[in-house]
Amino acid sequence: MRITQGCFSFLPDLTDEQIRAQVEYCLGRDWAVGVEWTYDPHPRNTYWEMWGNPMFDLKDAKGVMMELEECRKAHPQAYIRFNAFDSIRGFETVTMSFIVNRPEVEPDIRTIRTEVQGRSMHYTHELQR
Template identity: 65%
Template sequence: MRITQGQFSFLPDLTDEQITSQIKYALKNNWAVNVEYTDDPHPRNTYWEMWGMPMFDLRDPAGIMMEVQDCRKTYPDQYIRVTAFDSTRGWETPRMSFIVNRPKEEPGFQLLRQESDGRHIRYTLHSYATDKPEGQRYR
């Protein structure tokens, strides 16, 4: 199963050259860029771990790509994404977010069905990755 989150998620993985182009676009629009990672890619898990600090004043995409490469070396079997934030309205609004690294094997999700009062049916997603303890999910 291939996790589809953020922009470009239905396309093949972006090359480093394509990632750099997207970072250039974000910087051209004066958006702050940061790198995040997780081993729990549940769609409602919007709070991934930040790699370093957001790069508010960085204007060179090479510096951000260096951070992406460092994060890939440290967490090769986790999901890594680049997010660009726009603060022009006085608060940080995500304008762009896309995955730049994936584990070799993506275990996916299970759809759980629960019947409740009357004819109501509730559904939830269970990430197979969370069956293992944190730090051991993609080994």
């Protein structure tokens, strides 16, 4: 099962050259880029681990790509994503987010629907490895 979260998730995985182009797009708009990683891609797991701090003053995509490479070395079987932050409103808002690394084998996430009182439905997700 392919995890589909963030921009570009329905496309084939981006190459490093394509990732660099997206980072240059973000930096060209003065957005800061942050790197996050997780081994648990559950849809409700929105708090991934940060890899260092967001790179607020960076002007060159090479620095972001170096951080990605270090994160890949430390966590080769993790999901890694980039978040681009826009501070135009005076606080950091995630403007763009996309996955840049996936494990070789992705887990299956099954949705379980349960009917409850009346016409209500409850949904739960089960992670299968």
